[in-house]
Amino acid sequence: MFEDYEVVHLNLNNQNTYQQWQALLSKEALSDLSKTHAQELDFSIGFYHEDNLIATASSQDSIIKYVAIQEQHRSDGKLFNKMISYLINYLATAGIFHLFVFTKPAYSQSFSYLGFKELACTEKGCLLETGDQTITDFLAGIPKMQGSLIGAIVMNANPFTKGHRYLIETAASQCDAVYVFVVSADRSLFTTKERFELVQKNTADLTNVLVLEGGDYQVSPVTFPTYFLKTADDATIFQTELDAALFKKWFVPALGITTRFLGEEPFSPTTKIYNDNLQKILGNQLKVVVIPRKETPDQQIISATTVRKLIKENKLEQVEKFVTPITLDFIQSHQQTLRDRMESEEEINHGN
Known part of the structure; x- marks a missing residue:
């Protein structure tokens, strides 16, 4: 539990869970929400409030994907920080310490507050990374x-x-x-x-x-x-x-x-x-x-x-x-x- 949020590891093979996940992401204008894409994800987390899915984030390999929070729960950024921090810690237990995220420019700063470094940004989206390796290390080698x-x-x-x-x-x-x-x-x-x-x-x-x-x-x-x-x-x-x-x-x-x-x-x-x-x-x-x-x-x-x-x-x-x-x-x-x-x-x- 985080305050009055319940943290759940989502099973997207469950039809009811998948439909809740799909509905939340659709409200954020996210697409490619088919069962096929959902099954490609390695891990998905959900935050529930009074049995309603109000926030979610997923990972595939080293990439964080499908991040969404209901508008009324994102004002102060606390839920976003808790959710992404939880996902980072979970991936660390799986031995994944170098992470990327592709996100809308509006969310780039939110990830930066959590230690992500912006690698490149366009009008449509940004690429950021965090972890035990950097692009500077890669190029230096x-x-x-x-x-x-x-x-x-x-x-x-x-x-x-x-x-x-x-x-x-x-x-x-x-x-x-x-x-x-x-x-x-x-x-x-x-x-x-x-x-x-x-x-x-x-x-x-x-x-x-x-x-x-x-x-x-x-x-x-x-x-x-x-x-x-x-x-x-x-x-x-x-x-x-x-x-x-x-x-x-x-x-x-x-x-x-x-x-x-x-x-x-x-x-x-x-x-x-x-x-x-x-x-x-x-x-x-x-x-x-x-x-x-x-x-x-x-x-x-x-x-x-x-x-x-x-x-x-x-x-x-x-x-x-x-x-x-x-x-x-x-x-x-x-x-x-x-x-x-x-x-x-x-x-x-x-x-x-």
């Missing part, structure tokens, strides 16, 4: 490459293709040094470890290229929360703006980056919007270069999406023209494992 022209690429590489190799080769030929950040999100067909190692092995001969895991600071479309945004386009624009703001504020000065390289996206409207907005936002501070997609000898666009489709259809003989020998060897050696993942996981089509 990256070796500093020398030169006047320093490039950067962010990729999923799910899996690494001849197109990724072409993108990195092109960047390496135009820069003194290139940082390649591999998005860390184990919700792709190929795991973070597999993708990272394939990028490393496929670029080992490029002496001015450093491959790094993106860690927690490359905003992934897979884990990016959109529940406080109205439309999918809003989510894409916000993600672009936040990614650009984070990159510009922290990565550019810390690593001396002068050029951001992007792969052209002829197929995905969402990725095209992302690339277009990234160019607009970053263009006033550093050079943004879009590299056209590489094609096969028979003029097919090389795409990781195509490779995953061929793996699913068991057409490995067609995969060879899209991927490097190193990637092909990995796919052939792990064909059954990859197909098993496709059968057991719904979300395999993330990342080019």
Whole structure:
């Protein structure tokens, strides 16, 4: 008990509890409240007053989500502080000490009062962190490459293709040094470890290229929360703006980056919007270069999406023209494992 509030660990599989939770969040104009999204949450807390759910907050991995408090109970901020502090302490008992929150700008200061540090903010939302690690620590651990022209690429590489190799080769030929950040999100067909190692092995001969895991600071479309945004386009624009703001504020000065390289996206409207907005936002501070997609000898666009489709259809003989020998060897050696993942996981089509 906190004063006259009862603290409850919410079971969102219970229909009545789920409906109360959904109703409270809906009043706060939060969306994506389906049972599927609720089941993805690791932990949810509820504060009850006279059997009414008046406040809630949840977590998924290291991200705090779905924070809502009835308007009449949020005036002095005490309930907010108690609820978030309770959630932080609970996550600490689970061994999670580094936390993030994506929130509306109006709530950013409330989180700051509890020790969260604002990493980036746009008109639509802010990203904050707290805990035993910081973005400063992360950047300090990256070796500093020398030169006047320093490039950067962010990729999923799910899996690494001849197109990724072409993108990195092109960047390496135009820069003194290139940082390649591999998005860390184990919700792709190929795991973070597999993708990272394939990028490393496929670029080992490029002496001015450093491959790094993106860690927690490359905003992934897979884990990016959109529940406080109205439309999918809003989510894409916000993600672009936040990614650009984070990159510009922290990565550019810390690593001396002068050029951001992007792969052209002829197929995905969402990725095209992302690339277009990234160019607009970053263009006033550093050079943004879009590299056209590489094609096969028979003029097919090389795409990781195509490779995953061929793996699913068991057409490995067609995969060879899209991927490097190193990637092909990995796919052939792990064909059954990859197909098993496709059968057991719904979300395999993330990342080019």
